[in-house]
Amino acid sequence: MARSDYSWIYPSQSEDAGHQGTSTAYRRLYHGIRSAILDGRLHPGERLPASRDLAKSLGISRNTVVTSFDLLTSEGYLETRVGAGSFVASTLPDRDMQTGQHAKDNHGATSNDRPLRLSQSATRMLAYQRRFPRFRVARPFNPATPDLDAFPFDLWARLLRRSWRAPDIDLTIPDDPLGLPLLRSEIAKWLRQTRGVNCDADQVMIVSGAQQALDLAARALVDPGDIIATEDPGYEGIRGVLAASGAVVEPIMVDEDGLCVDGLAKTSSPARIVVTTPSRNYPLGTTLSLARRLALLQWAQDNDAWIVEDDYDSDYRYDGPPLSSLQGLDRNNRVIYVGTFSRVMFPGIRLGYLVLPPALVPAFRGIRGFADGVPAPTTQAALGSFFAEGHFGSHVRKMRLQYGERRTHLISLITHDAPDILSVMPSDGGLHLCARLTGDLDDLAMQEELVKAGLDCRALSSYFHKNRSPDAQVPVRGLVLGFAGWQKDVLSESFSELTRTIRRMS
Template identity: 80%
Template sequence: MPRSDYSWIYPSQTNGSDKGEASTAYRRLYHGIRTAILDGRLHPGERLPASRDLAKSLGISRNTVVTSFDLLTSEGYLETRIGAGSFVARSLPDREMEAGRKDKSETSQTSKERAPRLSQSAKRMLAYQRRFPRFRVARPFSPATPDLDGFPFDLWARLLRRSWRAPDIDLTIPDDPLGLPLLRDEIAKWLRQSRGVNCHADQVMIVSGAQQALDLVARALVDPGDVIATEDPGYEGIRGVLASSGAVVHPIAVDQDGLRVDGLSETPTPARIIVATPSRNYPLGTTLSLARRLALLNWAEDHDAWIVEDDYDSDYRYDGPPLSSLQGLDTNNRVIYVGTFSRVMFPGIRLGYLVLPPALISTFRGIRGFADGVPAPTTQAALGAFFAEGHFGSHVRKMRMRYGERRAHLLDLINQSASDLLEVMPSDGGLHICARLIAGHDDIFVQEKMVEAQLDCRALSSYYHDKSEENRVSYPQGLVLGFAAWKKSDLSQSFGELIEISQA
């Protein structure tokens, strides 16, 4: 017997998943009929009332019903028969997902509890995910955080507008995976002048940041089972990106002279890639000595290995000009140089670069075409103009002076108020200092207490490769304290809270 009441297919309220669209009458009716079909209340082959009759019974316009029926028919939920009306389709697009389900609510619960099957690549990467706290707004003493108040955003906005006001073909249809020629040329000039990098524009590839640079390196040069040597302690994000390739990430100890090159002989097989921060280890701040730089270059040549030089914030050196790069010493083209603008400008710019040995240019160009093509060309054009008109160099000089003053202030606070609590480790630059905790303090405990007090803190022990509790306690206990983003008064107040927390 045909149904006489269809009020239940026209819900008075929408579900939360489609509030904006389903708030119109025809969408509400569409969702009501679709849901009834999928949960079995309307059966395959069942005839629906004529549009005029359904509209009258529901108190809505006939156009609303007709529009809903048309949409359901186009998606395959309904079928029309000339002279007979509209029927529930006998072959439903979503019915296959419902087949074999004995109880819908029980199955839904099972689906929620069942974990998705992840790739081995994802599992390897997630094993290294960051375990640091995250604040919506940067808080003292978050490292790697620049002073956004010091960046000329008004000027930046003008450059963006100018680049888009009369865009050329490179901006509207970018076709070179290496990036815009203007920006690559400016980066090459800057690196030659400030870092002693031996390069020209054709070797520069623009990427969306250092993480993507490392991902491209792994795709191009690493096979599953290859050994990649990384600094210990070091930035955890590096390990996660490289481990996703199936490589064996092997930690190499860092001491006061930087990476222990002799530790490379301890890897299971000779390392395919060595990732190093010669100018300044993150987080310790130590610099790779000249003797070890030469030894590392010789080792790479002897073992057909590649060196990735991660030069993340070397523009900010306070006790002299920036150090020359490892790449500048390389006579055998074994060094891949990586840089980023996230710290020198602002994190949201999402631009970095690779300087490639000539033999790798065509390979990386081809691989990049299958990744994301090229970062937003409008931003690249604005950054190229930022360089070409001298704004980049001016900004670096201004911020180097400002950061140097704040660094000196934080060092004074430690020396005057916390010399019995913290011992500063030698470092001549960067956006943070690293200080050992004295008298048996547990740095993870201090970090957790500081987070509770709305202070962003990094425990030194968390940067080491082995996170097991039995090994963690043997690592140096310390704090990684950023200073660049905050005024002296803010640093003083927050440092007072740090002392109270550490002495509690």
């Protein structure tokens, strides 16, 4: 039976607000007709009214109807028959959408409830996913938050504008996967002067952060089934990136002298890569002793293995100058050095770097070309100038003093106001410190309660590997407390709330 009223195929702007560009009338009509076709309200072969009649019925111009019909016809939803008019196509281009996208329930699941198929790589990666709380604005005591108020963003904006005002060929058509020469040269100079790294600019590769650096290392050096040794405890994000390669991630215990190198002999086969934070374990803050550094380098040479040195925030050491790198001791080119600017400057900069042994540079350059090419050349240019004009060194020196004062203040709060419930664990730098919980308190439950109180504390035990060997140390129950991003008065107020919450639970 012929239909006389087609007003239902022309949704109002409010009804059709989910579609982009729906402020135009022809788009609203297009979406209305297409939806009616896909959900079965308009049937294959059904004739639509003439454009003049439909326009009059809907109170819109005939041009609007003609434009919508033309678009639907070009995409295969309608077909025209000479002398007969426009009809719903008998074979639709995405007919299957009726049992897919348009059959989804309110939760986004399809009607047949098929399980989502992920790759083995994604499944391995997600098994290590750590679900820390996410706040829209950084809250005390987030361990990865620098003081953003103290960063010279006005200066940074000027450098960005200057780098783009008269861009050279390296910015407009970047073609070197290693990154911009100026920035690589400045990084190499800084690392030689402050960290004792043996390198030149040709060994430096700019990446979009430490996670990408680890991903590139795994792609270049690891086959499925190979063993990668990581520190236990350690940063969960490292394990997830490495597991995606198909490697077997094996935890190696960390004690007061850092990574227990003897544990590398207990893996089922020699590890292909060891990922370590010798300057300061994350999160404990322990430093790898000289004896163990030398033993680790010898182990890598004997087993044809590689060491990834993750030096995430070693510019901030408060009990002396920054420690010399493990890479600086390496005489056999077995160490890949990784650094990032997320904590020294601000997280949104999304830039880091690799210092590669010379023999690995061609391989990493080639692999990088298939990944994302070159990261943010304009930002690289601004950062190169930030280094070259002395701003980076000045900022680090200023923040080292400021963070040191805040660290001392937080330690004082713990030792004077809460010695019955917390004890400070030794560490000489970084943007956070660890405090052990006294008594038999569950730090994971504590984390949940502190989140409810608006505090972004991390449970220390959550950084220990889930699948542990029988002889591994028992996870330490405590809190990881960041101090860098907040003034002393904020730290004091927040610490009072923290202690109230802990005492209430205990």
